[in-house]
Amino acid sequence: MELLSGADMLIRALQDEGVEYIYGYPGGAALHIYDALFRQDKVKHILVRHEQAAVHMADGYARATGKPGTVLVTSGPGATNTITGIATAFMDSIPMVVLCGQVASTLIGEDAFQETDMIGVSRPVVKHNMSVRRPQDIPETIRKAYYIASTGRPGPVVVDIPKDMTSPNERYEYSYPKKVKLRSYNPAVRGHAGQIKKAVDMLLAAKRPVIYAGGGVILGKASDQLTELTRRLGYPITNTLMGIGCYPATDKQHLGWLGMHGTYEANMAMHHSDLILAVGARFDDRVTNATEKFCPGARIIHIDIDPASISKTVEADVPIVGPVDAVLKEMLSLVRESKARPDAEALAAWWKQIEEWRAFHGMRYETSPDVIKPQEVIELLWKLTNGDAYVASDVGQHQMFAAQYYKFDKPNRWINSGGLGTMGFGLPAAMGVKLTHPDAEVLCITGEGSIQMNIQELSTCKQYNLPVKIINLNNQALGMVKQWQDMNYESRHSQSYMESLPDFIKLAEAYGHVGIRIDRKEDLEPKLREALAMKDRLVFVDVYVDRFEHVYPMQVARGAMKDMWLSKTERV
């Protein structure tokens, strides 16, 4: 058997795990590992400009491909800089392995240079974390890390590696474990048959059903099963921000997404439904509004791989713990076999009501002859990219507009920080997507606040030739903060105005990219076309949009699903 150093074992294990890319940044405690990386060419390393961006890149890669991302950083500041990225992945259940250097085991606890207790610091925001205590454990630790990260409810796993574990002076027999078994970790592989049967009976007997799908459908690769079940039943479907793309947005059964900035028809249908089929969604506060007023007439079937997500905020009547794809498949075959059929009359009446709601608001917004509306930029992008782009978004108003007006028909295309709401996520996430899908159109929709939180990555884009298209919806303010201040603080714009914005065009050019400014409405379409036509260049499109626009619909705080602002003056 081959003898390898700890560092070589680590890299070999990553190769055996099928890792294509590592996103990272070197430093003292990780240097043995970086040396091992240098002496091979199977795993490609992408050097970012800030460790947080490495994690978002790995995250973007994972969201677009469904495979776990990999990050490598050094100890201390290298490790702590990853925390926001890890927390982002944790909140959205994104599979990821973060390898952190650590000071030598002999120095741990002595406040050595660049020492941080990364196991302690990361504990609340990881699915699991592990420290390497013996070099010979490295292959098994790596296997376990990927296994835990990518099975059950996925999530980030941190592996802390003291420098002496990777020393080139000691060599060990290497073998990569084929399987890993953990007696304390056995995610469900199928749902409870009795519960599934009960759920199907309830589904078929419903008068005003609605399907509410979440990010779990995308993570669980169950879009096909969900789409088939939904079409067979003919029921309306809505999804969460994280579930965007799990069902084609342009399909007539789709009501758009629900919750705080969801569509009028989705929120109304939820509130008035008599049965909710929740699939891979977690009833979070941005969806339910006040839980005590949540959907008073609805019985709830809840499918989730994570038992802790069930009845956490809203009590489920029929809980089903299991992988969404397997459960939906079983439901589908039961629906096929069943003699019962959905109540056609009740369903027709329900759809009639829903169509009235749809017509009532219809995601309208006021247009202006001379001011560019952020919504119209997104609608235009959707048209110009044939609705087929990968869209990575930052966090704020632009994120909501992008999610509302870009109609995603496929899963894994909408890449955003839904749970944690991390500004600065968009650009590095888009880079992670572009790297793995070089021929696809990859947009980063952002704002002048968010983009400045990871703008240094324009340099990484240059180094690795990542021609993403950055669409900066520039309203010269922290738009979402300002909107809340307008609505709740009598327009006292405390610290939400960004003075002295940089010249983004010059900035893009300084990094070796192309910058295009759009501030006249008539330039919008031709200049967007021009930007998208530059296939091999990163283009930073700085679009000056209406500074006073708000995102609507918006649920009224502490109200029910149905309580919404539809514009600055209309409240229902």
Add this chain to the structure above:
Amino acid sequence: MRRIISVLLENEPGALSRVVGLFSQRNYNIETLTVAPTEDETLSRLTVTTRGSDRVIEQITKQLNKLIEVVKLVDLTEGAHIERELMLVKLKATGSQRAEIKRTVDIFRGQIVDVTSSVYTVQLTGDSEKLDGFIQAVGTSGVLEVVRTGVSGIARGEKVLSL
């Protein structure tokens, strides 16, 4: 309602901090916590007493189960069970107090395990209420120091918590 949750945990460094961290992170309260290795040296047994509505307790057990190092757990308060806690109390014991304390210790079936001319150290085992009762009986003014182990528990009858 007060609950006693018994957990079998991988006997690994950091596992305990994950359990404790979970409680503070999710705003659950810990009243008592005891932990020690079991006859199987790869496992620790941890007993935690906590309070909360049924919904909160359900979340606590689910969230605990999600921790990779938690192998098994049981809410002992769901069935018949035995709970015990050990307490050592240092009491001021001079003059006529000495006989009085001795009598109270006997009533509570405790033992005086250390004696000086002015102090008794008493050992007492029982459920938490009994230990509280003893402190009340001797009166807090005479109590110099109290140390309690926290609750340990086990199910009655054939039921066992093991792999």
